[in-house]
Amino acid sequence: MNGIDLRSDTVTRPTPEMRQAMYDAEVADDGLEGDPTTQRLEELAAELLGTEAALLVASGSMGNLVAALAHCEPGDAMIVGERSHMAWSADQGKGHSTYGQIGVRRLPENPDGKLGIEDIGLSMAAESESDSRVVLVNMENTHNASDGRPIDPAWTSSFASQVHDRGAALHIDGARLFNAAVALNVPASALVADADSATFCLSKGLACPIGGIVAGSRDYIAEAHNRRKIVGGEMRQTGVISAAGIVALNSMVDRMADDHANARRLAEGLAQISGISIEPERVTTNILYFTLSDRTPEEVEQSLAEEGVHCFAIDDRVRMVTHHHITPEDIETTLGTVQRVIQSPPRAG
Numbered sequence: 001m002n003g004i005d006l007r008s009d010t011v012t013r014p015t016p017e018m019r020q021a022m023y024d025a026e027v028a029d030d031g032l033e034g035d036p037t038t039q040r041l042e043e044l045a046a047e048l049l050g051t052e053a054a055l056l057v058a059s060g061s062m063g064n065l066v067a068a069l070a071h072c073e074p075g076d077a078m079i080v081g082e083r084s085h086m087a088w089s090a091d092q093g094k095g096h097s098t099y100g101q102i103g104v105r106r107l108p109e110n111p112d113g114k115l116g117i118e119d120i121g122l123s124m125a126a127e128s129e130s131d132s133r134v135v136l137v138n139m140e141n142t143h144n145a146s147d148g149r150p151i152d153p154a155w156t157s158s159f160a161s162q163v164h165d166r167g168a169a170l171h172i173d174g175a176r177l178f179n180a181a182v183a184l185n186v187p188a189s190a191l192v193a194d195a196d197s198a199t200f201c202l203s204k205g206l207a208c209p210i211g212g213i214v215a216g217s218r219d220y221i222a223e224a225h226n227r228r229k230i231v232g233g234e235m236r237q238t239g240v241i242s243a244a245g246i247v248a249l250n251s252m253v254d255r256m257a258d259d260h261a262n263a264r265r266l267a268e269g270l271a272q273i274s275g276i277s278i279e280p281e282r283v284t285t286n287i288l289y290f291t292l293s294d295r296t297p298e299e300v301e302q303s304l305a306e307e308g309v310h311c312f313a314i315d316d317r318v319r320m321v322t323h324h325h326i327t328p329e330d331i332e333t334t335l336g337t338v339q340r341v342i343q344s345p346p347r348a349g
């Protein structure tokens, strides 16, 4: 797509270094003897997250599915935040459970994307003999729908101990875990230290074309490996994906600070435009949302697209996401375009 593409960080294309590494990758059947490049990626991912082991998956959604299946037996239940991506995934089944036979309970998050431990206690206490048992609690970091807010290690640690006290495991959907680490200036391992499993995406801000990682203990990853196979995630000569992942983890993490600075600058500029409502100080990673007083989000999405600026209307908000291909000049162009679109008379009909 031409123009300035702020729809998502998933639009990032592999760098020349990634393409070369993919071309050169040593590969073998990952389902048989194991793919050597994938093994290197999994070791590197485990090292960065401070876990015993890690597993390559096709996507963030597959990572969360495999992670949940590896924690739960048929008939068990898990808790998700009602504005989380996992809740969204669970809702996509049109009557079929997208998480297999796992019961999904949705609880509200606060505006920073944090679940309330009291709500979890109440939800678990409400279990009757016939109810499924809650064995897993999922949280998201960064929290996409909550302005991409990063959740700090101290909160996560105390949350994890309370989840554990109630006999459940904690999984972190860290699709943008490295954005959180960069924004909070902590190692990614500190963000998942007290969790039982975590996922992150290679194909978002890290700019890989494909892939995600599930991380956890050696036994847990062995179980996740089995679950990945039954959901069709054994991908054979995966070194071509993993080679890009290794480049990303070695060279694309620190630069995310630029994406965050661009998002903040964009938020500050948008806050100056009459008809737009946004709190720039909440924007500390690469995602921002704003609301509009006189236009619908769909109308603004369409008018901006006609001017070459692409974003998403999501419910009553407009979302913009910065990433590797967005420059400071793009931010200024976007602000000028938004100003023009918002101030032009609304279309008839």
Ligand SMILES: Cc1ncc(COP(=O)(O)O)c(C=O)c1O
Residues within 6 Å of the ligand: 058, 059, 060, 061, 062, 085, 086, 140, 142, 144, 173, 175, 176, 201, 203, 212
């Ligand atoms: C928080 C979160 N988790 C998981 C996913 C799913 O990732 P994928 O699109 O790779 O399946 C997304 C996608 O945007 C996300 O925002």
